[in-house]
Amino acid sequence: MTVTALVWAATLAGVGVMLLVDLAIVARRPHEPSVRESAIWVSVYIALAVLFGLFVLAMWGRDAAGAFFAGWLTEYSLSADNLIVFVIILGRFRVPRAQQQRVLMVGIVLALVLRGGFIAAGAAAISRFSWVFYIFSLFLVYTAVKLATQGEPDGDEFKENPLVRWSRRILTPTVAVLVAIGTTDLIFALDSIPAVFGLTAEPYLVFTVNVFALMGLRQLYFLIGGLLDRLVYLSLGLAVVLGFIGVKLFLEALADNSLPFVNGGDPVGWAPHIGIPLSLGVIVGTLTITTVASLLKSRRDARTGP
Numbered sequence: 621m622t623v624t625a626l627v628w629a630a631t632l633a634g635v636g637v638m639l640l641v642d643l644a645i646v647a648r649r650p651h652e653p654s655v656r657e658s659a660i661w662v663s664v665y666i667a668l669a670v671l672f673g674l675f676v677l678a679m680w681g682r683d684a685a686g687a688f689f690a691g692w693l694t695e696y697s698l699s700a701d702n703l704i705v706f707v708i709i710l711g712r713f714r715v716p717r718a719q720q721q722r723v724l725m726v727g728i729v730l731a732l733v734l735r736g737g738f739i740a741a742g743a744a745a746i747s748r749f750s751w752v753f754y755i756f757s758l759f760l761v762y763t764a765v766k767l768a769t770q771g772e773p774d775g776d777e778f779k780e781n782p783l784v785r786w787s788r789r790i791l792t793p794t795v796a797v798l799v800a801i802g803t804t805d806l807i808f809a810l811d812s813i814p815a816v817f818g819l820t821a822e823p824y825l826v827f828t829v830n831v832f833a834l835m836g837l838r839q840l841y842f843l844i845g846g847l848l849d850r851l852v853y854l855s856l857g858l859a860v861v862l863g864f865i866g867v868k869l870f871l872e873a874l875a876d877n878s879l880p881f882v883n884g885g886d887p888v889g890w891a892p893h894i895g896i897p898l899s900l901g902v903i904v905g906t907l908t909i910t911t912v913a914s915l916l917k918s919r920r921d922a923r924t925g926p
Contacts, residue, residue, distance in 0.1 A: 621680040623824040631824070635732075635831055638668075642725060642838075653721065658843035665836030672832065676825070686896035687820035688829060690903050694819070694861055695833035697854070697907055698812045699840075706801060706841060713797040724838040727801035734802060735830050738813055743823040753873035756814035760866030768859035818865040818872075819899055850918040857910025864902050868894045 653661075669692055677685035706724070715723055745752045812833075816826045874891035877883055 621684050621822055621824075623822070627679075628824065631828065635835075638835055639729060639732075642835075643729075653839065653842050655843060658839040661839040662836050662843055665832070665839070668835075669832040672828065683896050684820070684822070684825065686900050687822070688825050690896060690900040691816040691819045691825065691829035692832055693900075693903050693907060694815050694865070695812055695829050697858055697861070698815070699833050699837050706804075709797065709800050709804065713793060713800065715797055720841075721838060723797055723801070724841060727798050728834050728837055730798060730802035732831065732834055735813065735834075736827065739823055739826050739830065742813060742817060743821070743826070746817065746821055750876045751873065751879050753818075753869050753876070754879075756817060757866045757869035757873060759810070760814055760818065760862045760869065764859040764861075764863035764866060767855045767862065770855075814869075815862055815865050818869040819896070851911065851914045852917055853910045853914045857906050860906045860910075861903055864906075865899070868899065 673685050673688050673692070676688045710720055710723065742752075813826065813830070816829050820826065871891045871894065874882070874888040875893065877887050878885060882888075
């Protein structure tokens with residue numbers, strides 16, 4: 621697909637407008653949003669993502685749109701899982717509930733900037749070195765195994781990195797919590813961004829997938845903060861998704877192989893290609909089964925009691 625400079629400029633301008641509107645709402649009246657308010661805004665951002673996917677379909681066709689939707693669902697699910705750690709961070713820094721919207725909003729803006737740089741670096745590496753896909757695939761499989769064996773994060777999941785420890789000593793508490801959220805999200809991006817690159821190598825789609833996954837994350841935090849405890853199989857479902865994408869990436873790396881110690885430096889002809897329709901089906905199916913199974917188990921546990 622070919623993305624012109626005009627499309628990039630219009631997209632960045634649109635993202636800027638969304639951020640300004642969100643910031644204006646938060647700055648005007650800091651408060652803890654109700655479930656109804658959060659649900660409305662989450663619905664708005666989901667609708668925007670769907671509309672953008674239809675725009676991609678009209679501009680670049682079915683495969684590009686399928687890659688966008690598959691990437692967005694994967695990123696959105698990973699973002700929901702990562703909200704657990706955000707809850708831990710905000711609790712550890714004792715951020716009042718009424719101020720958490722502002723902190724999350726600024727943290728999301730910081731995350732977008734950091735992820736933008738990460739995506740640009742990843743795209744540049746892929747364009748020059750096709751063997752980077754081997755690294756991405758192995759890392760995704762490793763992350764999948766770790767998710768499947770360790771399960772949901774708990775209070776010990778968040779470890780303060782040196783930058784956060786330094787910021788707590790030198791900077792104000794507000795700036796310190798922003799550093800914690802921004803740097804922690806960048807660590808999350810180490811598995812989520814390669815997962816999207818496993819579905820499409822187009823930087824424009826990788827960037828917009830991350831934008832629509834992060835926008836609305838603040839409202840999602842207040843909407844499903846309690847529901848996250850009921851999604852007991854979410855980590856297992858995400859492990860299946862990341863493992864599947866990791867295998868897909870490895871097969872693509874074999875098909876485009878240039879490493880001299882693999883098949884003599886020639887592409888591996890027998891490596892099958894996993895298309896976007898199958899990828900989208902696996903992702904949607906896995907997340908649907910995971911969510912339904914989690915809710916059924918939570919309901920059954922609630923009936924039987926401890």
